[in-house]
Amino acid sequence: MQRRVRTRTIAAVSALGLAAVLGGCGVGGESSDVTLTLVAADYGNGAADSSKKYWADLVDRYESGHPGVTVDVSVYSWNDVDRKVKEMVDAGDPPDMAQIGAYADYASQGLLYQAGDLLSIPVQADFLSQLSTAGEVNSVQYGMPFGASTRMLFYNKELFKEAGLTPPTTWDELAECAEALKARGVTYPYALPLGPEEAQAETMQWMLSGDGGYTDVGGTYGIDSTENVETFSWLRDELVGKGLTGPVAPGKLNRAKAFEAFAAGEVGMLNGHPSLMEMAEKKGVKYGMVPTPGADGPTSSTLGVADWMTAFEKNGHRDEIGDFLDFVYSEQNVVAFSREYDLMPVTNSASRAMSSSGQDKELKPFIDQLPLSELYPVGKTSWAAVNAEIKKRIGEAVEPNGSPAGVLGGLQATAVRAENAG
Structure with a gap:
């Protein structure tokens, strides 16, 4: 099936006022064809390692190769992020994507894209199997694992x-x-x-x-x-x-x-x-x-814990969301995120890369446990x-x-x- 619409003009300044954080400045007064909004959780302990820095780098790299698409990221603490997304949904203005702690309620309300309608087949197949299963409601995957840990x-x-x-x-x-x-x-x-x-x-x-x-x-x-x-x-x-x-x-x-x-x-x-x-x-x-x-x-x-990426249907942009998430879940980006925040990689390719790297030897015992871990019943509303x-x-x-x-x-x-x- 043909998808992944490519837009053509240069991205404009962030509609949410985050241009100083994420870049994406307009050129010659042109506006972007598509602006995607993402609400994400902060895994850092302060300004020095805030997730804003991770997303700023990732978005800069993505936008430089995808003129015409702007990605605006708002980062909130774990104390606030789930509430913020709920408030946006209740107001009828959900973000295009939300990286949060749960997904099942939104999936049961018919608000989310299915993962298979967004991600390319290789990317969706790269998720660790038990994390994919944990992201399902009625055997359909809506929650895309983002970060994971074991004990x-x-x-x-x-x-x-x-x-x-x-x-x-x-x-x-x-x-x-x-x-x-x-x-x-x-x-x-x-x-x-x-x-x-x-x-x-x-x-x-x-x-x-x-x-x-x-x-x-x-x-x-x-x-x-x-x-x-x-x-x-x-x-x-x-x-x-x-x-x-x-x-x-x-x-x-x-x-x-x-x-x-x-x-x-x-x-x-x-x-x-x-x-x-x-x-x-x-x-x-x-x-x-x-x-x-x-x-x-x-x-x-052992206990396995995962956080979730979700995508809301309200604003459309299915192809652009899917293309961006394919980039988010590339081996390079999953490895970088996992190393920055001492989390387990959620994909097989990143797991193999980190398991074979001496740089990640301290994380290896946790990585080895993840395929055998059991997660909370997050697919239940x-x-x-x-x-x-x-x-x-x-x-x-x-x-x-x-x-x-x-x-x-x-x-x-x-x-x-x-x-x-x-």
Whole structure:
């Protein structure tokens, strides 16, 4: 099928006033044939590494080879980006593209282009298969993975050496290590962040390590499964109940604070993603990484997390959007983004390039895990409501007198209601 309309005149100044950031100045008073708008999340920690710089470089390179197409990018923090896009959609003025945390609600409303109507066949086929599948609603891909990460157990090498410990491979070994670290005065022998910031991640990682998960093999919610109840009962009785998770109640401890404490040398062990490596290195903390311990051995499947690129149909421009996204997902650009923000590449070609490069040796353990990872059930429109309730309630399951069966049962009821409402 013939597509990819090529426009002819020179791009004009950005309609959203971002010319100073992204370039695209007009020449001779001419206006662009097509202006594409993109709202994107900021993966940086400040002005020095803001995603604005990544997009500015990428867009400059794209526009220089595609006269007649202007791409205007607005970058928002993760605290604001999903809300901003929702406000734009509710106002009837969605961006052409949005790089955000979820896609299923917009897909279910019939607002998004299918990935296959945008991307060339080689580009769509290059996505890691489980990420493509996670981007589907009713077996049709709408969400295009943009950045991904997995989890490993980080441990403080110096604290372990002082206590004569080796990294754990099972829950029992993890508890034994935590006991030894507590005896030596370590503030957080095992940091268990079940606070509202990212409780859904720690929760799913522990569920997977106990052979459970949010859904069963058929994709039906099984939050209160026997395996999940046993996992959280073990956490309550063997870690939290024995004072091995530190001075802050897990339900009050957020992931960011747990990472900060690890980088300060106050944590013996915790589940972490690649950004923790740089945090620890900057503070001089020597760390090791191993697969997350499971009930009887290393966990065979880890948590995978992906963010999503979406494209809205409202303004048209299907061919121009598709051509731009083909460029975004080129091996060169995926590798550059992944390296800049310590994220896993979402394509096979970029994964091969980074796995074989000595430059990315520290990321390789995470890259190797990604094909076997399991993602949140993001293709369900009910996930947003379930996710929000997990963040509110899961910490109660591991309180000294908490009821894992009761809390998980309540979350399951929320999931069922949300599914029926959808």
